Amino acid sequence: MKDLVNNRLELFLTRKHPGATFKAITGDASPRRYFRVTNQNRHFIACVYPLPFERHNQSFLLASEFFQKFNLPVPNIIEESGPDGIILMEDFGTELLSSWLKKCSEKEKDLAIKKAINIILQIQSTTNKARLEKNVLTKLEFDFDKLSWELQYFYVHYLRYYKKIEIDKATENRLFNELSKIAYLLSERPKMVVHRDYHADNIMVKQESPLRLGIIDYQDARLGPISYDLVPLLVERLAKPLDDETIDEYIEYFLSGRAEYGLQRIAKSDFVNEFWMMDLERALKVLGTFGFMTAVAGRTEYEQYIPGTLKEIKRAISKISQKFPQIKAVLDL
Incomplete structure (x- = not known):
């Protein structure tokens, strides 16, 4: 059976970023799933939520927007799709x-x-x-x-x-x-x-x-x-x-x-x-x-x-x- 989260991200990228590939990033205890996306030598992170969201109560987006006003080192938001439950953001690399x-x-x-x-x-x-x-x-x-x-x-x-x-x-x-x-x-x-x-x-x-x-x-x-x-x-x-x-x-x-x-x-x-x-x-x-x-x-x-x-x-x-x-x-x- 195909992973529904992978399938949702694949459909989103096919529609919005044709040719992009993605690979899962090891997660933690969170219900969110993270993927590293590659598209024409560009890399970014996809966060896939278990359910669709509305922007006005999406805490990560709202916190990002607020923190950026103060030049805090948070990732830039590249794209968001509430109906898909997906946020694409800047990739800070792999070094924790x-x-x-x-x-x-x-x-x-x-x-x-x-x-x-x-x-x-x-x-x-x-x-x-x-x-x-x-x-x-x-x-x-x-x-x-x-x-x-x-x-x-x-x-x-x-x-x-x-x-x-x-x-x-x-x-x-x-x-x-x-x-x-x-x-x-x-x-x-x-x-x-x-x-x-x-x-x-x-x-x-x-x-x-x-x-x-x-x-x-x-x-x-x-x-x-x-x-x-x-x-x-x-x-x-x-x-x-x-x-x-x-x-x-x-x-x-x-x-x-x-x-x-x-x-x-x-x-x-x-x-x-x-x-x-x-x-x-x-x-x-x-x-x-x-x-x-x-x-x-x-x-x-x-x-x-x-x-x-x-x-x-x-x-x-x-x-x-x-x-x-x-x-x-x-x-x-």
Whole structure:
């Protein structure tokens, strides 16, 4: 049986770009499918959505349009077809920052991470304009309900479905109280525009000399805690995890660079606690994703990432001023 997504893209290209060929790009847990399209020595990326879309509520297109006003390094949109559920965009190449960091020098690595941090600050500098315009990026945020949902996702898909842990009511109540505490504390933090998934697999190395980065996969951009994008950049998808001292140096760089982008200064001690709390929340949510992909979707390749995530949760908890004994107990940390 012919792949319906491939068939839809083939029909679209035959109609709009005769002679073009395409090849699937390895995807992630997303329902979107990506393809590299070649047409007369030109390359671009096709994103094929599972269903048709209307432009006025297509988050990737609207976020791209907004970010380009601020010269953020997002791909140019070449063509869009809502009825086909297809977007053609600029091709940033094949070099993910995560893979490039494995082979570059320590000096180049430091430069790349600092450039990536500057992009976070640039994204955050769009917040006031986004609020004034009532942009789509401000319609969603990491409020208490959203954060609680993510932490419940961890409980259901990691503890219940993957680990098959049976928890008595008293223990469950204590666990839920701690998860709610995380959601509440983070939901009360000041919020700015965030990418939402700013790890090294969503940052492309467009050019090595001089180094130029590009960002992708920002369709879920929204308002979130100020530390939100810095956490995945510094702790996720890195072949060699950064040590605590190096993370602290990059936190200093992030905080000291805020004034250059017209952003309010933040007390370091306050920010550091938020950073590790955000790290804890993201890691718990990621455990839920790994549990779902392994136990429900049958994608067992995600299981290999669970031990490292548990280690990161243990580190985060050790750094936070608040205590979470029930989370540690249920995860056997």
